[in-house]
Amino acid sequence: MTTFNPQSILSSRTAAVEEAIIIRMSQKAREMKAQGHDVISLTIGEPDFDTPQHIRDAAYQAMNDGYTHYAPIPGMPELRKALAKKLKKENQLDYDWSEIVVSNGAKQSITNAIFATVDEGDEVILLAPFWVAYEGVIRMAGGKPIIIFAGLEDNFKPPASRLKAAMTAKTKLVILNSPNNPTGAMFNTDELAEFAAVICDHPRAMVISDEIYEYINFDEEHVSIASLPGMQSRTITVNGFSKGFAMTGWRLGYAAAPGPIVKAMSKVQGTFTAGANAFVQMAAVTALEGPRDDVEHMRQTYLARRNLVVDGLNAIDGIQAPKPAGTFYVFADVSKLFGKTLSNHKIDNVDDLCNWLLEVHHVATVPGSAFGDAKSLRISFATSTENLTEAIKRIAWAVNP
Numbered sequence: 507m508t509t510f511n512p513q514s515i516l517s518s519r520t521a522a523v524e525e526a527i528i529i530r531m532s533q534k535a536r537e538m539k540a541q542g543h544d545v546i547s548l549t550i551g552e553p554d555f556d557t558p559q560h561i562r563d564a565a566y567q568a569m570n571d572g573y574t575h576y577a578p579i580p581g582m583p584e585l586r587k588a589l590a591k592k593l594k595k596e597n598q599l600d601y602d603w604s605e606i607v608v609s610n611g612a613k614q615s616i617t618n619a620i621f622a623t624v625d626e627g628d629e630v631i632l633l634a635p636f637w638v639a640y641e642g643v644i645r646m647a648g649g650k651p652i653i654i655f656a657g658l659e660d661n662f663k664p665p666a667s668r669l670k671a672a673m674t675a676k677t678k679l680v681i682l683n684s685p686n687n688p689t690g691a692m693f694n695t696d697e698l699a700e701f702a703a704v705i706c707d708h709p710r711a712m713v714i715s716d717e718i719y720e721y722i723n724f725d726e727e728h729v730s731i732a733s734l735p736g737m738q739s740r741t742i743t744v745n746g747f748s749k750g751f752a753m754t755g756w757r758l759g760y761a762a763a764p765g766p767i768v769k770a771m772s773k774v775q776g777t778f779t780a781g782a783n784a785f786v787q788m789a790a791v792t793a794l795e796g797p798r799d800d801v802e803h804m805r806q807t808y809l810a811r812r813n814l815v816v817d818g819l820n821a822i823d824g825i826q827a828p829k830p831a832g833t834f835y836v837f838a839d840v841s842k843l844f845g846k847t848l849s850n851h852k853i854d855n856v857d858d859l860c861n862w863l864l865e866v867h868h869v870a871t872v873p874g875s876a877f878g879d880a881k882s883l884r885i886s887f888a889t890s891t892e893n894l895t896e897a898i899k900r901i902a903w904a905v906n907p
């Protein structure tokens with residue numbers, strides 16, 4: 507009998523994707539907590555609120571009404587129609603409900619979109635800093651991520667000229683994410699119009715517009731790029747219920763796109779999984795059409811916490827924390843600390859700083875290297891004011907003892 511090593515049969519597709527640093531940091535924080543350490547985790551990418559009661563009630567009701575069977579692959583007509591109304595009213599987008607595919611989270615919508623459009627060797631442009639999951643999906647689909655960068659000096663928003671310079675005959679997709687994870691930056695109408703002009707000049711490029719943080723915005727109107735002239739036929743608009751409605755565990759997202767793209771996305775979804783959970787889809791209709799007081803309460807709470815965290819971090823020598831326009835993340839530049847020796851520990855880079863903050867000071871953050879910017883770290887303020895106040899105190903003491 508020959509010896510068999512299961513490792514030897516792993517596909518090159520899985521090898522192309524690394525375990526996300528963010529998962530590693532969260533895991534490490536959890537392990538330290540389990541060992542009895544008083545760890546404050548600021549790594550989390552989900553609301554610390556429970557789903558509003560009326561949405562939970564709607565799910566029970568839907569279950570009792572018999573919505574416990576397979577749902578149609580592209581989604582329940584009730585939800586797709588409610589989404590078409592939402593997109594019209596809130597985003598000035600004119601989609602027929604047949605142009606909407608519901609999936610198990612925005613992440614699956616993004617995966618569907620990439621697998622529906624990207625062939626081996628096609629290029630997909632990412633604007634760094636970016637949510638790292640995009641890169642893994644592009645690689646698994648055989649595509650080539652092309653990364654353009656905009657740091658703090660650009661307010662984390664690249665000029666359209668940088669996008670233009672990165673586009674080639676092989677560019678299939680440009681992924682935009684506003685409000686942005688990890689920086690909280692938002693694109694306004696003028697900035698989007700400049701991107702739109704570059705993209706419309708190109709014979710076959712489309713945009714995936716990831717708008718999952720739409721409802722968590724503080725200073726500016728959220729703008730959907732598909733609402734700009736000529737852009738609806740060039741855009742796959744992705745959104746979901748996880749962040750704004752505090753429904754991460756329900757796994758529900760959606761994409762709206764021109765007919766042929768939607769058909770192909772539905773085909774991908776039908777191949778890999780099936781329709782999203784039926785009673786969750788019915789509860790989502792209630793989320794869209796019911797009262798929004800809870801959504802607004804969460805937004806106001808995040809806003810107060812944003813100000814607390816930004817002010818607290820900026821008071822620390824060596825840290826520069828720009829105010830995020832949206833999301834529940836602050837992306838703080840810590841590069842002035844590199845090369846310094848703090849309490850007998852030399853800080854070489856951001857990974858080093860984040861490990862040291864966790865291991866010695868018991869505050870878990872995510873190094874910016876996880877998002878393509880190694881000068882900063884990401885702090886999530888989706889946690890209590892007490893946790894945030896204590897975490898800032900610890901970081902201040904760690905950095906300026």
Ligand SMILES: Cc1ncc(COP(=O)(O)O)c(C=O)c1O
Binds near residue numbers: 758
């Ligand atoms: C930018 C961005 N897009 C999409 C998602 C995934 O959303 P969902 O829970 O709907 O899959 C996340 C989650 O962290 C995110 O940060």
